[in-house]
Amino acid sequence: MGKDTAAAFAPSELRRDISVWGSYMWGYADIGADIYTALGIVALAALGLTPLAFLLAGSVYALVGLCYAELAAAYPVAGGGQYFTLRGLGDAFSLLGGSALLLDYIIDISLFTLIAFGYLNYFLPFLTFGHGIQDFVFYLGPLHVQWLWMVETLAGIALLIWLNYLGIHISSLLNEILGVVTMAVQSIIVVAGFVLVWRPEMLVHQLVFNPPTLGQFAFGTSLAIISFVGLESISQVAQETRRPATIIPRTTIGLVLSVLIFALSFSVLATGMIDPSAFKGHEGDPVALVAARIPLIGAVAAPLTALVGGIVVYLSANSGVVSVSRLTYSMSQFQILPAWFNRVHPRYQTPARTIVVFSLAAMAVTIFAFVFPGKAGGNAAIDILADLYAFGATYGYLLVLISLLVLRFRDPYTPRPYRMPLNVRIRFRGRQIWFPILAVVGIIAMLFFLIMLVATHAYARVAGPLWVVGAFLFYMLYRRRRRLPVLRTIPRDWDSVTRQVLMSAEEWKSLEEFEAAIAERNAAGR
Numbered sequence: 001m002g003k004d005t006a007a008a009f010a011p012s013e014l015r016r017d018i019s020v021w022g023s024y025m026w027g028y029a030d031i032g033a034d035i036y037t038a039l040g041i042v043a044l045a046a047l048g049l050t051p052l053a054f055l056l057a058g059s060v061y062a063l064v065g066l067c068y069a070e071l072a073a074a075y076p077v078a079g080g081g082q083y084f085t086l087r088g089l090g091d092a093f094s095l096l097g098g099s100a101l102l103l104d105y106i107i108d109i110s111l112f113t114l115i116a117f118g119y120l121n122y123f124l125p126f127l128t129f130g131h132g133i134q135d136f137v138f139y140l141g142p143l144h145v146q147w148l149w150m151v152e153t154l155a156g157i158a159l160l161i162w163l164n165y166l167g168i169h170i171s172s173l174l175n176e177i178l179g180v181v182t183m184a185v186q187s188i189i190v191v192a193g194f195v196l197v198w199r200p201e202m203l204v205h206q207l208v209f210n211p212p213t214l215g216q217f218a219f220g221t222s223l224a225i226i227s228f229v230g231l232e233s234i235s236q237v238a239q240e241t242r243r244p245a246t247i248i249p250r251t252t253i254g255l256v257l258s259v260l261i262f263a264l265s266f267s268v269l270a271t272g273m274i275d276p277s278a279f280k281g282h283e284g285d286p287v288a289l290v291a292a293r294i295p296l297i298g299a300v301a302a303p304l305t306a307l308v309g310g311i312v313v314y315l316s317a318n319s320g321v322v323s324v325s326r327l328t329y330s331m332s333q334f335q336i337l338p339a340w341f342n343r344v345h346p347r348y349q350t351p352a353r354t355i356v357v358f359s360l361a362a363m364a365v366t367i368f369a370f371v372f373p374g375k376a377g378g379n380a381a382i383d384i385l386a387d388l389y390a391f392g393a394t395y396g397y398l399l400v401l402i403s404l405l406v407l408r409f410r411d412p413y414t415p416r417p418y419r420m421p422l423n424v425r426i427r428f429r430g431r432q433i434w435f436p437i438l439a440v441v442g443i444i445a446m447l448f449f450l451i452m453l454v455a456t457h458a459y460a461r462v463a464g465p466l467w468v469v470g471a472f473l474f475y476m477l478y479r480r481r482r483r484l485p486v487l488r489t490i491p492r493d494w495d496s497v498t499r500q501v502l503m504s505a506e507e508w509k510s511l512e513e514f515e516a517a518i519a520e521r522n523a524a525g526r
Helices: 004-008 020-031 034-074 081-089 091-127 147-166 172-196 200-209 214-228 232-236 244-271 286-292 298-333 352-371 378-410 437-456 458-481 494-504 508-524
Strands: 138-140 143-145 423-428 431-436
Touching (some): 034 091, 034 200, 034 298, 091 147, 091 298, 214 378, 214 437, 286 298, 352 378, 378 458, 431 437
Antiparallel strands (some): 138 143
């Protein structure tokens, strides 16, 4: 493809009008919804060690966040982890990283729509004269399917298809407003819970006398990683962020800290006021359960939390639909996927094919999750979807961390306004390189999480690898049909791409540094 890549690459197509606050809230509107999803299923698995499970997952998440802060500031374009993997590891690994993200976006649409109605179904008993969602079950032999919850989820996904097909999308302003509301509600619950009902002796009792088995703890810790999925959101809108070299590191680190604080606070609060078994049947609305147990404010806080949680989680499902279009655009731009996926509707000017194909895939996954377990419970559907969601995130984050390490050696010329801390200066091919110690720690930790997840999650260890193999076979057929190399990487003029990106971002200082580094490289004949 060579210089055609630079010509095809058009960073100016997306307006850079997202501010510091907008960038932060774009990420928080996505990641902030994750605790609404993960708390119940992690507590049921990790029992008294639930806070420790969130702490371990959160520590690895912090390393991934620092990695994304560096890469998104250095390469502020749409595509996120898939683009970083392309630059670091080449075309085939870019497909593998992109397939992990595509899996996550499909599961995001399904899982978060399901959880959204789990919260909204908090009001269902009042609408059905005393019947709860668990009463709407049909039995077909060994199958016990909660049909109403399944139909709600499918209808919710259908609504997302319609809205995005017509071009109606959730704006950055709406993300900011709902993000503030979410943070306010979460803060009220945490503060009121610790002041009014939390008992440190119960926390100690749970830690000492209600520990999980090693297998249960590994299962719960690997599930806790879904509380921190969503860092892709900031990098996906990096191409629309003003002064990304300054804004992205600040917002990413701020997001990491705030989400980590809320996740740990909720896990410690829940363990010190509720027996983990109480979350059985409340996997779809765990934060509403916590709010309902708080004296004085519970009668108001619980329905408010259910309403806000349902809306915010549904917006997170919508972000999955929106992000798929950015991801497939980037992948087709570099001939990782066919351009077919990014044809726009002639009337609505929306990526209709991508919206319909991947949302229908989310519907198929939803039906599978509800029907396949053979037992009653949206909780079983949540378990299956959470398994796959955690697999996609862990696998994708591992490739991004490896890409950062490789790019430190392969592309030392692109300016890095922010670097992960704890670096050691070494010499490589006559040039000084900052070797990232924390990236290596993150790679080891994420590899451990991936092994633990595959070992303890029955669905993830089968469906996850099958998805990756299927995606690679599709990629192989596409590349052979186009007479492109399958395992080798197409030569590209990355210098021109980088110049265009830095000029579009108005990062003049970085552009100056880049030109000086390239001139030095050319003079040395490297």
